[in-house]
Amino acid sequence: MTASHSDSLVVLFGATAGAYGAKLGSDERELILLVWQVVDLHSKKVGTLHKSLVKADNLDLSDQCREVSGLTPEGLGKAEPLDRVLQQFSQLVSSDLKVLGRSSYTLCSDGQLLIRQVLHPETSKKNFLLSDCFYSFYDLRKEFHTCYPSSAAVKDQTIKTMAEYLGLGTDETEEDFGVWQVKTMVAIIFSMLSESCNHVFTEPETVKYKYETGPCSKSETVDSETVIRARGLPWQSSDQDIARFFKGLNIAKGGVALCLNAQGRRNGEALVRFVNSEQRDLALERHKHHMGSRYIEVYKATGEEFLKIAGGTSNEVAQFLSKENQVIIRMRGLPFTATQEDVLGFLGPECPVTGGKEGLLFVKYPDGRPTGDAFVLFSCEEYAQNALKKHKEILGKRYIELFRSTAAEVQQVLNRYMSTPLIPTLPTPIIPVIPPPYTIATGSIRDCVRLRGLPYTAGIDDILEFMGDATADIKPHGVHMVLNQQGRPSGDAFIQMKSADKAFMVAQKCHKKMMKDRYVEVFQCSGEEMNFVLMGGTLNRSGLSPPPCLSPPAYAAFQTAAVIPAEAALYQPQALLPTTRTPQASAAAPPTVTYYPAQAAQLYMNYTAYYPSPPVSPTTVGYIAAPPGAVAAAATATHTPILPQPGALVRMQGLPYNTGMKEILSFFQGYQYAPDDYNGLIQLSDQARSVLQAPKEWVCL
DSSP states (O other), X not given: OOOTTOSEEEEEEEEESSOOGGGTTTTOOOEEEEEEEEEETTTOOBOOOEEEEBOOSOOOOOHHXXXXXXXXXXXXXXXXXXXXXXXXXXXXXXXXXXXHTOOOEEEEESSSHIIIIXXXXXXXXXXXXXXXXXXXXXXXXXXXXXXXXXXXXGGGOOHHHHHHHHTOOOOGGGSOTTHHHHHHHHHXXXXXXXXXXXXXXXXOEEOOSSOOOOOEETTSOOOGGGEEEEESOOTTOOHXXXXXXXXXXXXXXXXXXXXXXXXXXXXXXXXXXXXXXXXXXXXXXXXXXXXXXXXXXXXXXXXXXXXXXXXXXXXXXXXXXXXXXXXXXXXXXXXXXXXXXXXXXXXXXXXXXXXXXXXXXXXXXXXXXXXXXXXXXXXXXXXXXXHHTTTTOEETTEEOEEEEEOHHHHHHXXXXXXXXXXXXXXXXXXXXXXXXXXXXXXXSOOOEEEEESOOTTOOHHHHHHHHGGGGXXXXXXXXXXXXXXXXXXXXXXXXXXXXXXXXXXXXHHHTTEEETTEEEEEEEEOHHHHHHHHTTXXXXXXXXXXXXXXXXXXXXXXXXXXXXXGGGGOOOXXXXXXXXXXXXXXXXXXXXXXXXXXGGGGXXXXXXXXXXXXXXXXXXXTOOOOOHHHHHHHHHOSSSOOOOOOSOOOOOOXXXXXXXXXXXXXHTTTOOOOGXXXXXTSOOOHHHHHHHHSTTOOOOO
């Protein structure tokens, strides 16, 4: 029973089994005490003062709690649990109001913490609802500062300082813990209601009942003092789950933005925007509180970071998200030919989509090609749950993944795909300044070491410093950084040493040595094992796995020495954009070659002999445009072999993930590669020539 201008206040005080005062609720401990008393604002009469102990699930009390409250686990063991205590609270308050002849009331607490940081989070975790009265309350500290502007700042106020400011001579040692606090708060309220002050309680604090979804525009201004970053979230968390974690605090409309990784999947982080800085500061106090069995880290973030994730510019997305308070489901893996009718039929009548076709949003590339993603709106949780039951069911010939989603995720996915270039083009012509071909060691001699667990920011200089005096025993060009499929450091590196003994000594000396803030594992290995990993294979306790870019028959050919020929540096920038050429134009065309700057010479260590770069170890490290005169110099050089332009190079997209070499060759049955065009132009090893001259062997990009 609440009202804008309540007849009465219920002065409320509480304590937990942990921290007290300004840190109340920050340690996630349970409530163990509630004390309250009804105050009639008109007649200035009071009801009965009630004190109720609460039985917590964990009765292990902190030292501060024992000292301040005087409570013991034995005494709390006989108390009622929180849900029963709150039922008694409602009954006793209603009874006292009848005695006073009043009908409405609003809670009044000492600050925000008891309501926002203790009661709401704890009841949310224990899965029972608080009554309406706990969603509106007066903060006595704010009301006191409004009534007495010359008093201390709100954040510095306590019950004791407010009483001292008014000259109230109460002694807390004469009363039980909690009783003195409530009696003093009542005396402070009566002083504020006196004729000299005549204070009126009119604007209570409010707690939002539920999180409101909504779009966010990049043109909005977001105050950096209202944003936090939450880390360590379960990957399947939704915006409602995050709002529940911050239950009791007011999140801005559309203020939860789940972050996605480079593959478009959630990375366990979210940016959350609150309605004001005060709510943000309370959120920071929930650092390392738990969501299920996981603890969540909470840090400050900026408005720019929030807009980068949640902000959007698409009118189509804004219109789609304009239907507020809808549950959003993301569908992934749709057939590219799927229509709106197909999706509606897949979902079925048991989970009707809001607005029918208007509740569907297909994600497309800038040129209109479908990506296989779509977002769907449902009007209630029941329909969304029915849809989620269809996770991994078949549509056409593909199984469909369904996940809970958010408005911010819709913006992120659309922004990412809309920023994808239509055709990934290569840089301007670049020329090689590569030293003579050299050989990557292979075979079973264990003259290499593998570094695992490197900091992702580690570079060549960091590795050399880590190796210490052993750097003198590294072979020239012997440091090989392993990159992931996105071209970023994977945390692994291989180093070629001058002998197996040197490799053994390095592994013994440097194993689990610290680099920056991480320890690095160092293992002795062979050149063969190193080459397999650099080619895209895996090396673990189960042994070696072939690189994915090689078919099983061709894989055996790479178990011998892999020479890095000069032609491996050649790259044709116009390969993806073949143009119609006349013989005259071909003769006059300048050569197209690859350039590596001298300062990056130590980085070209991830070459493969005859195939383009495998996903784990791209060779395109630090492409830099060639100086203008460099292209002409390369064209006139007689010793630099130049690959002729092929008649056409095709790029295949949309392949099934389990496609192998045989399926690709079968698809192109009847078409032949023309290896004769290259005879005599470049010096090829027997292995490379066998790949080029085999009638149906194709170079896989």
